[in-house]
Amino acid sequence: MKHLFSFLLVLAGLLTPLCADTTADQRLTAYRNRIQEVLTWRISQVKLSDPKASGLGDVAVRLARHEDPAGCSSRVIELMKEPAGDMFWMFPCVSVAYLGRDQLSAEAKAAMRSAWRDYMPMRGDTENHWAMYYTSLYLMAELWPDEPASQWYSGKSSAENLAEAREYLLHWMDLTTTIGQGEYDCTHYLGEYCIPMLYLATWAKDPAMRLRGRMMLDWILADFAIDTLNGAYVGAHARTDDRQVLEKWNGLSSFFSWLHFGNCPPPAGYGGWGIYFAAAASASDYVVPEAVYRIATDRTGPYLSHERKRTRNRWRESDVRNAPVYKTTYMTQDYAVGSDQGGLLQPIQQHSWDVTWAVPDPKGVQNTLFSMHPNYSAVEMQMYFAEFPDWMAKKVTLQNKPSYDKEDKFLGGSAYEQVFQDLDTVIALYDIPPGTTYEQVNGFFSKDLSRLEEDASGWIFAQGGNTYLAYRPLAPYEWVPIAGGGKRLRSPHRKNGTLVQAASAAEFPNWEAFKQAIRRLPIAVSLEPQPKVELTTLRGRRVVCAYGQVPIVDGTRVDYSRWKLFDSPFLRAEVGGRKLTISHGQLERILDFNTVTAEDRVRGSQP
Amino acid sequence: MKCLYAILLFLAAAQSRAADLRHDLYVCVSQSKPFVIGTKVQQLNGLYRMDGRITPTHVGFNHPRIDAMAADPRDPKRIYAAGLNGVLRSLDGGGTWRIVTGWDMTEGKDIAVDPHEPENVYVGLPDGIAVSRDGGQTWVRANAGIRRAYTQTICVDRTRAGRVLAGTELGIYLSDDGAATWRRVFPTTKTVNNLRQSPHDPAVFLAATQAEGAVLSRDGGEHWETLPGTQRGQTLHNVDFDAADPQRLYLAGWGCGILASEDGGRTWSRRSETLPNADIWRMSADPDLPGRLYASPHGEPIFISDDYGRTWKARWFTAATVWDFVFVPRS
Numbered sequence: 001m002k003h004l005f006s007f008l009l010v011l012a013g014l015l016t017p018l019c020a021d022t023t024a025d026q027r028l029t030a031y032r033n034r035i036q037e038v039l040t041w042r043i044s045q046v047k048l049s050d051p052k053a054s055g056l057g058d059v060a061v062r063l064a065r066h067e068d069p070a071g072c073s074s075r076v077i078e079l080m081k082e083p084a085g086d087m088f089w090m091f092p093c094v095s096v097a098y099l100g101r102d103q104l105s106a107e108a109k110a111a112m113r114s115a116w117r118d119y120m121p122m123r124g125d126t127e128n129h130w131a132m133y134y135t136s137l138y139l140m141a142e143l144w145p146d147e148p149a150s151q152w153y154s155g156k157s158s159a160e161n162l163a164e165a166r167e168y169l170l171h172w173m174d175l176t177t178t179i180g181q182g183e184y185d186c187t188h189y190l191g192e193y194c195i196p197m198l199y200l201a202t203w204a205k206d207p208a209m210r211l212r213g214r215m216m217l218d219w220i221l222a223d224f225a226i227d228t229l230n231g232a233y234v235g236a237h238a239r240t241d242d243r244q245v246l247e248k249w250n251g252l253s254s255f256f257s258w259l260h261f262g263n264c265p266p267p268a269g270y271g272g273w274g275i276y277f278a279a280a281a282s283a284s285d286y287v288v289p290e291a292v293y294r295i296a297t298d299r300t301g302p303y304l305s306h307e308r309k310r311t312r313n314r315w316r317e318s319d320v321r322n323a324p325v326y327k328t329t330y331m332t333q334d335y336a337v338g339s340d341q342g343g344l345l346q347p348i349q350q351h352s353w354d355v356t357w358a359v360p361d362p363k364g365v366q367n368t369l370f371s372m373h374p375n376y377s378a379v380e381m382q383m384y385f386a387e388f389p390d391w392m393a394k395k396v397t398l399q400n401k402p403s404y405d406k407e408d409k410f411l412g413g414s415a416y417e418q419v420f421q422d423l424d425t426v427i428a429l430y431d432i433p434p435g436t437t438y439e440q441v442n443g444f445f446s447k448d449l450s451r452l453e454e455d456a457s458g459w460i461f462a463q464g465g466n467t468y469l470a471y472r473p474l475a476p477y478e479w480v481p482i483a484g485g486g487k488r489l490r491s492p493h494r495k496n497g498t499l500v501q502a503a504s505a506a507e508f509p510n511w512e513a514f515k516q517a518i519r520r521l522p523i524a525v526s527l528e529p530q531p532k533v534e535l536t537t538l539r540g541r542r543v544v545c546a547y548g549q550v551p552i553v554d555g556t557r558v559d560y561s562r563w564k565l566f567d568s569p570f571l572r573a574e575v576g577g578r579k580l581t582i583s584h585g586q587l588e589r590i591l592d593f594n595t596v597t598a599e600d601r602v603r604g605s606q607p
Numbered sequence: 608m609k610c611l612y613a614i615l616l617f618l619a620a621a622q623s624r625a626a627d628l629r630h631d632l633y634v635c636v637s638q639s640k641p642f643v644i645g646t647k648v649q650q651l652n653g654l655y656r657m658d659g660r661i662t663p664t665h666v667g668f669n670h671p672r673i674d675a676m677a678a679d680p681r682d683p684k685r686i687y688a689a690g691l692n693g694v695l696r697s698l699d700g701g702g703t704w705r706i707v708t709g710w711d712m713t714e715g716k717d718i719a720v721d722p723h724e725p726e727n728v729y730v731g732l733p734d735g736i737a738v739s740r741d742g743g744q745t746w747v748r749a750n751a752g753i754r755r756a757y758t759q760t761i762c763v764d765r766t767r768a769g770r771v772l773a774g775t776e777l778g779i780y781l782s783d784d785g786a787a788t789w790r791r792v793f794p795t796t797k798t799v800n801n802l803r804q805s806p807h808d809p810a811v812f813l814a815a816t817q818a819e820g821a822v823l824s825r826d827g828g829e830h831w832e833t834l835p836g837t838q839r840g841q842t843l844h845n846v847d848f849d850a851a852d853p854q855r856l857y858l859a860g861w862g863c864g865i866l867a868s869e870d871g872g873r874t875w876s877r878r879s880e881t882l883p884n885a886d887i888w889r890m891s892a893d894p895d896l897p898g899r900l901y902a903s904p905h906g907e908p909i910f911i912s913d914d915y916g917r918t919w920k921a922r923w924f925t926a927a928t929v930w931d932f933v934f935v936p937r938s
Contacts, residue, residue, distance in 0.1 A: 119668070119669075120668035120669070120670060120692070120704075122670065122671055122672070122691050122692060123691060123692045123693075123713065124691070125691065125713065125714060130710070134710065149705065150703070153668065154705065154706045155695075155696075155703065155704050155705025155706060155707075156705065156706065164709050164710055165710075167709070167710060168710035168711075171710070171711075313733075313734075315733040315734065315757050316733075316755065316757045316776045316798070317776075319754075319755065321734070382797075382798070386714045386716060386733040386757070388800070388817075388842060388844060388861065388888075389797075389817060389842055389861075390842050390861040390862070390886070391861070391886070391905065
């Protein structure tokens, strides 16, 4: 019977995306069903024959389902004997502590209480760590109020811990709502912000903090929604990984797209950390706002989105702590083109630009095209990490980032890459100094392209889904097969560049017509002294890009100083404004962190 | 029987040596295999006290990264540690701790207590220098005059009140007013990793840099000279003085192993041939035991030498990264 129920839940989850016009009630039901689907799956993974194999995640989902509180209690007592880890230990603890408030035994609660006195978790060194650490500390300090410093690993009282955590969380929210997120648009780390914000929205005792958590979750999901195409997080990312940079759907961010928007299948294991969101969501009244849902799922017309973000904290090699990041996304029904301005904006896992095309079933599909400079250096490491230089690059490869020092990698930023995007045209220029690791450009050509033709004109023509692609390498290249399929365009030249123009197949009578249109585009390329491109795009705009100089469009220099925090038909926010207007059709939601208010309006209706 | 006799002799010698020790040795260590955030911390990391120079005793929490520690000269049980969680303070020799900095001070790299005014404590951070005037209770930023404030090392002049030196991303900075203001006395292109004051002549300071080799000052830090033969282009991690011979200096770094000078820094010879590799995280000369050196080669145990580095033997841990060896006066 249980299996039948699970099957029906899965079926419901799969069918949901097929329904184009769901009502709010239907959407809510589907969302709740998906939450239960996650919990059911996770519980089915627990080996009942070996209860000691279960961890805090298993306990959390069982508590979320109000199953076996006695078993959960005894497991918590065992697990708290050997606390280990950091903020990734803390936030599961929070989940268990809050979900188990009315279920865990007094002994289990005491075991957890003791662990938070005797074990000092590490705070970490980046913003997702701090978001989880301070959210966890905040909520535990609320759960255990009025306790003296001697009862906490930090040696600070409940009130001191609460104050410090609150101060950090408000600081981070202020930074994010004024100059943008630091770890922006991450395909995995999206979860490490969504989970703590849901915790605050669900469990914070202070109503203002509860509302802030809800508003930040709205903010982050809106930021995600505008850059997602059928569940895939498109364009530039502060951080992604070797898998998801190619197979765009296959990661934690798609779990959130599936859960909130129902527009893609769930990734394997529900993205791993997804279970903690689902467990908390089962106890929460949080639902993604209707306007955000519509932004994520409405792909009826193309739109252009500009965003401003900031770099992670720079400790060295820079005179500014958080340099601005300028993001562009051009979204259509068939494809999305997204980019930042290039440069070393984040360490190790940056992804600066790509084209992503829509596919009916994203599982196993590498639906993307881009180029990048495979680069690693102690300068990059020391800019963002407080470490000695020599061992860091190797150490990184042992810390779940195996490609970092490889020449055939497709992941990472470069100080020697400059990117400009105008609508669905991207110009990436490279000026790589001698001796740099490595002196080449890698272009990714997916195994899932349905067409790939090298043209005598110098263009490479390709098709992915319903998207026509024109790729122009600015220097000679060779093809290198990729293990698992596809080809790498390897261009071993320091003065280099890539031009890409995307278009929907529906815009042209046939493939030949697209190629002819591209061949006719006026283009002038030079590589010395610096790479330079002058191009009239398929959209009729005259773009001039020269490495090291501000791009010019139709005779006007691009003015990044006027770039807003969000600027699109759906999201609008000023730099420094602490206020985001989310709108779709007549629906409008205004998140104002100046007044800590969230207001829903129907535009055009009487006040 | 022979073995038992040898063990008894060793223990007797060790006991006699331990009685002569004027300092306790603390080691800030990450037992590495590289630590990955989010994974289970398998081994005890952080601060160890090497009791009698024989037995490592873990002190305090299992913290994966403690970079430096310092003790109050008035009371060796009053300990400060700088690490990933900021500055931690113990008032009872490591039994209980308090994180005395807030969210805005992270990843302490070095810490120093002012011997003239032990309520003054200085910490080097990735975003500059902070000072406490009340024994670590409260902290304020102290970066006036410093461009690019990343600070790896802090050294308080033990003879001149208010004089503090800091090794930063772009050079050595000096303050004569207890860190209220700073001026650059030696520019570098990369980080200054370590600063030490000579135990013999307080006007002499020695520094290890990432890109400019080792540099020496003979006038209290005002002027600096590059020492010939030191490894420009190889990262030097730290420097040390021999407690008995003012002419004997040591350097350690990545790829260059351990170098010793017997002539005040004019010439250098390698003292790490018998170590497993030349990538040295940290070395130190024991102030109480003539000829005793400690070294932390990459991915290896802590090694000791009792002949000024000519021969070495593995002593503690299996794979340790030592961030600092600290000798705390026993009284």
